[in-house]
Amino acid sequence: MHDHRGLSQDMMSVEGCSHPASAGIARDTVNKPTPCHENMFIDDPDVRIAAEALEELGAGKSTGNRRESVFLDRVASYHPIISSAVNAYEASKSKVPGLRFSTEVMESVARPVTSRFDMDAFACRQLDRIESNFNGSSIAIVPTSPSSKWHGVIVSAGSIGAAFSEESIRGLRYCIQWLRFTNNNVECMIEQMLDLLSLKPEDAVVPQSEISHRLAVFKANIVETIKRTVDMTAFVPIDPRRVSWYSCGPTVYDASHLGHARNYVTIDILRRITEDYFGYNVTFVQNVTDIDDKIIDRARENYLYERYTSQHPSASPKVLEKVSAAWEKYRESHFPSSPPGLADFVRWSSTLDISAETAKDQKFPLRLKALKVSAAAIQSPSATFFDNVRDILVPVLDSEQGASVEDPSIFRSLAAYWERQYDLDMAKLNVRPPTVITRVSEYIPQIIDFVKKLIDKTFAYEHEGNVYFDSINYDRNGYSPYVKLEPWNKGNQELIADGEGSLSKTTGKRATSDFALWKKSKAGHPTWDSPWGKGRPGWHIECSVMASEVLGEQIDIHTGGIDLAFPHHDNELAQSEAYHGCKQWINYFLHTGHLHIEGLKMSKSLKNFITIQEALEKYSSRQLRLAFLLQQWNSGIDFRESLISEVKGFEKTMTNLFTNVKALKNEHNESVGKGLTIPYQYAKHERNLLNSLDTSQKRLHEALCDNFNTPLAAQILLELVNKTNIYLSSTRSDANICLVTDVSSWIVKILGIFGFEMSQLGWASAQNAPSSENTVMPYLRVLSSFRDQVRSLSIDKAPHSRILALCDRIRDFDLAELGVSLDDREYGAALIKFVDRQDLVAQREAKFAKEKEKADKKAAMKTAEDAKKRDRLEKGKTVPSEMFKTAEYSQWDNNGIPILDKEGVEVNKSRRKKLIKEWELQKKLHEEYLLSMR
Template sequence: MPSCASGLCKDPIQNEGRARWYPPDNDSNLPNLHVHNSITDELNLFRPRLGRTVTWYTCGPTVYDSNHMGHARAYLTFDILRRIMEDYFHFNVLYQVNITDVDDKIILRARQNKLVKDYTQTALEQKDLKSVETYVQTAMTAMRQKLEEKVEELKEPLPNATPTKQVDEREEALKQKDGTTIEELIGASRDALAAQLDKEHGSSVTDHKIFQDHARKFEREFFEDMTSLGVKEPDVVTRVTEYVPQIVDYIQGIIKNGCAYESNGSVYFHTTDFKSKGYDYRKLKPGVDTTAEEMAEGEGALTGGGSEKICNNDFALWKASKPGEPSWESPWGPGRPGWHIECSVMASDVIGENIDIHGGGVDLMFPHHDNEMAQAEAYHQCNQWVNYFLHAGHLHIKGLKMSKSLKNFITIRQALKEHSPRQLRLMFLMQPWDRSMNYSDQTVDDAKAKEKYFKNFFGAVKSVLRNDFVQEEQGVTPADRVLLATLNSSQVKIHASLLDNFKTFDVIQHLMDLIQECNKYLTSEAKPKNLPIKKVAIYITKILRVFGVVQGSDIIGFEESGSGEGGSSKEEIVAPFVDAFVDFREQIRVAAKSKSSPGDFLKNCDEVRDETLANLGIRIEDSADTSIWKMDDPTVIRKEVEEKRQKALEAAATKLQAKFDRLTVDLRKAQQSSILLSEWFKIGANAEKWGDFDENGKPLTTKDGKELSKSQQKSITKETNNQQKAHDKLLKAAGELGIDEYVAQIEQQLAALEVSATN
């Protein structure tokens, strides 16, 4: 049985089917925070090992490509939890993140980029399109064969797409296009071309700088994306390539402790020997057989077959480098670190033999995190390296796992073109942090609606706070007491929600309920007081600041862009607003001198509201009695103004169409009613029915000379009466104008409407 080297000396908790878990022993006066611990798959009381100090390690990115919304799910989630721990519960958090800057994916991507770039340059210089077409076809065929072999090897279908779907689509696209250039041909077949070039020439890429430059590019992009999302910087960042000597020493320690072995220049962790010494493996996904796909993911695309390993479940700590791969010297020959060992070594170096919290995406539970813990416990000879494992839930895009083959792959930068960092953060806050969530139009729209609700509230509060509260009647009214009691109740509920596994989605709802009650207070008959309203607004801002939704220094509400930060002089800050006022004043003076109508003055007022002030980030809200102003993002205000204008145009168009339809009907009726009885039965469709007529124009016979039947006579009499009534009604409507002029007027109105519609 391994020793208790970590100081975790309580008796272990043994849940059926799961690993033993040793609760940390800490008698400090700490909040009764419970967190979902993946090791037990239960809510456990959180206790750091040392007082209020919390050591926290989060798996960072493998920097081989741009960051996507799955990364945002993990790092924004842990940023929110970290902020709550630090700024609400007042723990002292040491937060470490690693950068995986050597890995099979990085090696392949950097190597292939280099080879494709060189091939493209050579092809353009030689201008031999036919040779490129032949090579591309060879590459496409090879990719199809490789995909089919992969399916056969794994004995299970590849996710999200048929094996050759993408290859077929690209080949078909090339066939459909005439006059393809070399650049287009290479671009359309890039993946297949890169794989073929790598197969033939990958071993020729030996310069370490190629791999390092690739990793640094995407590491920089990662930190830029985190800054854009408002994610706090880590306290410590560690890179794999800067830890290779320590990794070698660490692996030697695991070998010495009897849990690893060397094989053909590589070193593997011996899972069977590890378990035989009394350790638990696997802790996070116990009792689940390792699939071929999981093993392939854990070992990497450049790892050879499993013949070197004693047991199929053993995993690489050190990989013997092949030609075309970066390598470092070691007792086992030139090689590089395995995927899992890096985190064990870097976290052990910075934090030690026991970590309070380890975080990561749920997709890393196995093999990465289970193998991490096994390595560290074997090295430190302890029974529990991590006390609390926190896993952020999966992110699905419109209900489906994100995948380039499904064309629902969204990078962080793409998402930020559509939505603000605040909106994305609110979206995550409104979901359980440890459960799968859906990124869809509905979830984003819900976040935008919440943001707007908060904005409107803060704007209304600031409007009231501009009043001189010294002139107000002081004391406490019944309405004041109700509001303050509601605030107190909300604070209790919010505190309980945060203690219960960081239920931020409940907190957001409690804040919305509190705002609803405050809005009732603001609109009640009793005059609202500044101080109670300010107290509520400051508390709501405080909680939103804890969550990272508010990141400025304003005591109330969201920080707004264009508010004069950065040391601007007072004149520079007020200049655009004074200019707006002076311009508006001049418009009013000109209108007054020209004795314009009241409508012109209102038009000027609307223009300064919807254009000038909107561009300055000031929202004017008019009511029957007064108008109030609020600060907001100019882009948001302009969008709302444009939407309002568009709706007005649509309403006007609908109204215009209705009037056009009505006048069209009126014209048809007038033209029909204007026909005299003496002519009524002799024109149009009637002319084909009747033969002889009397002196008043009434039919006497049918077209073929037959006398009218009684029913025909009755029908003619009824039709005569109706036409006479319609004609009399038209005469009355036309009045002194006369029928011809009346009909002409309707025709003119219709013509004018047609002109308006085209303009």
């Protein structure tokens, strides 16, 4: 067993979530939780949370600040856990400036609100009521010795000389219930405060969606602050030798985009570190969702569109009539206040404030574009007519004919096609295939059995062919709270609706938080037989069933994008824990962060995404993996040019080291092959480099134990490369090649663990190894050609400059085309390096482009100078004495400078002075002209 430190805990719930989000390895591992009494475990999630909080805070960290709430004082007096939590809140305000500002603002607003609604008195009355109903609520504390590690942590951290008897554990449960009760009341208070803060002088009402959004952001900031202050949590797998890991896979209805690459490549990096660095055997299960509302919609729409365009291949009058009617229907649906008619609508759309409308509805520009593009196509049909009207035509075709689509192969073929494309994309990104792939359509019988059991346990109910999970009953009688990961989103109807799918109807639900386990089929949908009639599974149940079938009733790690946390993963937890009768189905959740492009979120529904294939046309697979490695796995990524510049800089630094070390090693082997004795120097510089390697290995180990901190790990590698380069520069030809090779080999090993394709001493080549003759022949041709040209120049007794130019040509062109770089050195022969041909050609083209730009600039300056000189010579043709002989003057002196104007008036002094200057300048120009004519 490796001796690794635990990784940071991702606190996903302020209600005592039992699912840490990061993985690591514990110093003191345990196989099974130690029972504290028949129904309670020391590893119980609530006890863990209390213990970890107390371990950091302790009873001695109280700020001593006076609390004004009678309710809070009463609750805090029941147990040091709550008292410590309150003290931590007070203490954190002095440590975190942003939190202090937020809390002071909140408290200043909260006081009048709590007074207005008399919340403190209400809370105290509730406390009295619960105390009277809670049997044995007095906390009997009996001093004893700690019986376990967690027990000891709680006792020592809270300064409680007590053992956790059944009575004291019930007391702890009671306190934690109060923490949850308080959390819910805080949520209500924050909503009321936001209402008050949002009121304008005219008492305008803020939309509920805006309040919910601001509340979610506020809560997320609080949780993020808590996450940064808690201690590490150790990763303790269920089986010390094997890790069970379930990862949400693709919903296959369209091309995978860069956001998917960020998720799957990042998870691949985490998996490889767990397997190849920490040495765990991982059973990695990933699903393919091939039954989903999006797949049904897309497959049916594609089929209807292709059938219609094959039956009507051109924009006939009949087609134009139908498309025009579809255009009007689309306009009325999405822009009811707009004027009817193509021309009037286009004129009206030009008056809109697009930015303001987009802020209200992100799909606004997409729908507006669909109408404008289709309007132009209707007015002037072209070869792209059907492509341009598709978005407005398909909804009409679907409403008219969608119910007639019954062939199940239509839905399966779409999913199969995009599943194949996904697999190809993952192969190009070098993502390691799963141990087990589960496809939803192959688990229908198991899903039906799973739903049956939930109904039998009263955690689900049937209504007119649909089966829903009973979230209220589960919250009341279940094994753990409903919604653990993101409890602040529990009432978010927008997310709930999105999780249910576009084709779902909510009629028959007992509560808005209930979700579909089985959906009654409609015409135009794929169907399977079930005890509740023909239908298909809901989205959330699919992952629960497949993960349970392969990995069992408890799983170590569950991964997916952060957008899946609620409702998908929260619903997975509820139905799985209800099914298995357990309090913790998943031990560790790892959620990867969002990806934005230049600050904008990608979305298939908004059609603003970059596919993986498109990304690979611009960036290499290695560069994309580097981009994700250089960002923390659970943080958001903004895919900007600055990030790509950082990636290319990292890549170039590594490439330069690898090529230098390989060249030096080849040079060393050649010298040894000639029988030369090469000294293996080990002095100050070598000791420093070896110490740097040792330090880097220790620091990288700590970084990977610290919540898979790959950005820090990459920085450690860069620093080691820089120190190696300094060593090579300082030692030159006396470098200890064994030591340098060892450093490079370790860097190659770590990069290989991160999922980069590596060779023995560098990046792996994408080319297949050819035969020996084919390998050698191109180089022999270059050598033969160079010999012929040098021989010819020598016979002709050409100047040395021509021979040097030939040497430059073989370096910059002939060898570069073969992927060979020659680095001239002051102290000896050139260093021969094998480098990627494209890189060398790109460097050469950049060098020549710069030289050409310099030459062009010089030529342009010369051209301008020549033109200026020509103008001067042309002007100099005029004899100075004749330049003023015009009708403007009537008398001149001997040099031809005017004395009298045309009226006979003498030219004034200032005017004459100016004329003399012009005459002198012309005299100079004329002299230059005469000189050029000689």
